[in-house]
Amino acid sequence: MSSSEPPELPEEPSEVEYRRPAWVEPPADVVPGIVPVELILARTPQRAIGLTGIRAYPTGFGCTLHLRLREDIPGEQSTFGAFNMFGEGVDPAGEFADWYLRFGVGFADGRKATNLDHKRDLDEIPAPDPPTLWLVRWEGYDRLAWEVNVWVWGLPPPGPLAFVVEWPARGIPESRVEIDAGLVLEAAARAVPIWPDPPGR
Amino acid sequence: MSFFEPLPAPRPPSDYRVSAWARGPEGMVPGVVPVALLVARTSTHAVLIDGLLVYPTGFDFDLVVRRHPGQPRHHPDPRGWHELRLEVRFADGRSADNGPGRWPRPHRDKPPDPPWLYQSVSGPDGGHVWLWGLPPPGPLTFACRWPAEQIPPSQAELDAGLVLAAAARATSLWPDPGPS
Numbered sequence: 520m521s522s523s524e525p526p527e528l529p530e531e532p533s534e535v536e537y538r539r540p541a542w543v544e545p546p547a548d549v550v551p552g553i554v555p556v557e558l559i560l561a562r563t564p565q566r567a568i569g570l571t572g573i574r575a576y577p578t579g580f581g582c583t584l585h586l587r588l589r590e591d592i593p594g595e596q597s598t599f600g601a602f603n604m605f606g607e608g609v610d611p612a613g614e615f616a617d618w619y620l621r622f623g624v625g626f627a628d629g630r631k632a633t634n635l636d637h638k639r640d641l642d643e644i645p646a647p648d649p650p651t652l653w654l655v656r657w658e659g660y661d662r663l664a665w666e667v668n669v670w671v672w673g674l675p676p677p678g679p680l681a682f683v684v685e686w687p688a689r690g691i692p693e694s695r696v697e698i699d700a701g702l703v704l705e706a707a708a709r710a711v712p713i714w715p716d717p718p719g720r
Numbered sequence: 721m722s723f724f725e726p727l728p729a730p731r732p733p734s735d736y737r738v739s740a741w742a743r744g745p746e747g748m749v750p751g752v753v754p755v756a757l758l759v760a761r762t763s764t765h766a767v768l769i770d771g772l773l774v775y776p777t778g779f780d781f782d783l784v785v786r787r788h789p790g791q792p793r794h795h796p797d798p799r800g801w802h803e804l805r806l807e808v809r810f811a812d813g814r815s816a817d818n819g820p821g822r823w824p825r826p827h828r829d830k831p832p833d834p835p836w837l838y839q840s841v842s843g844p845d846g847g848h849v850w851l852w853g854l855p856p857p858g859p860l861t862f863a864c865r866w867p868a869e870q871i872p873p874s875q876a877e878l879d880a881g882l883v884l885a886a887a888a889r890a891t892s893l894w895p896d897p898g899p900s
Contacts, residue, residue, distance in 0.1 A: 547786045555752035557889060567893040569749035572771055585749055589894055661738050664746035713766045714788055
């Protein structure tokens with residue numbers, strides 16, 4: 520081989536084995552059980568926050584938040600000044616703290632997960648203790664309506680399961696709606712494996 | 721004299737509104753269909769319909785792609801995402817799909833005849849879909865195919881009565897007349 524020939528390059532891997540950790544998304548191989556909850560967590564004459572459609576898995580549950588504005592308000596930010604998709608950019612303890620929409624779930628044993636929890640790295644080791652909260656989908660249509668899909672890693676123990684919101688700058692005080700966690704546990708038990716046979720059989 | 725110019729005045733509220741046929745009514749919380757549907761399954765992939773949320777004018781759902789945990793995950797190919805074809809069929813024969821076609825232009829064209837399907841998100845894990853129009857009673861069929869991932873034509877049915885019952889449970893957030 521002459522020295523003028525380029526060195527052989529290592530082959531590019533054609534496949535990627537990487538998977539996101541269990542605490543940021545539902546298990547890939549399960550059809551969830553559904554809890555048909557249709558909740559209004561908070562409502563003022565101008566704004567409302569709803570929560571619907573719990574999708575329960577053996578490892579946790581998802582749901583959809585509905586952020587609604589009744590009409591345009593001058594100065595209202597296009598994102599409602601609420602969540603940041605990546606959990607960054609807003610310092611909830613800083614100057615804009617009151618503009619930050621707080622959302623969280625509370626379990627009967629006192630554990631909770633909120634969007635004020637510190638941002639986690641996907642490769643965090645060891646994995647965080649459940650429950651944790653992760654924003655999966657964030658979609659706005661115009662200035663009046665936003666939908667946010669949330670994933671909660673960890674199933675609640677029996678007892679009340681609380682959904683809590685607070686939005687100081689928007690006139691929404693801490694507001695809480697509770698459901699029976701048994702509904703989520705029963706739905707998780709109804710979840711069905713997509714591929715019932717273990718790999719390799 | 722300040723180095724920085726004075727801040728511009730806040731822009732007045734935009735008059736832009738998403739058309740009624742492109743999303744659910746913004747003043748409502750939807751009703752929930754209490755099932756998720758497995759539409760297609762191969763040894764490597766599955767396609768689900770999940771998060772069915774219903775308004776009096778239509779319904780939202782997630783088109784979910786799942787990959788078998790035992791299979792290596794390929795480099796996502798953006799060209800392939802858009803080849804996951806979805807068709808929703810009503811019992812009276814009407815249907816809507818996410819195939820390529822001309823989109824109506826808000827505020828200029830008249831609303832499309834329902835059913836009409838708008839996929840707002842498309843990616844390697846599926847997408848998010850709004851379907852304008854409610855089905856008549858009878859079977860509501862979700863059909864898909866995805867040649868790029870070797871998913872053959874597949875379908876699953878849902879009792880449209882579950883969708884209609886959920887539509888009846890959608891809640892108006894501000895039922896009183898708006899502030900004058």
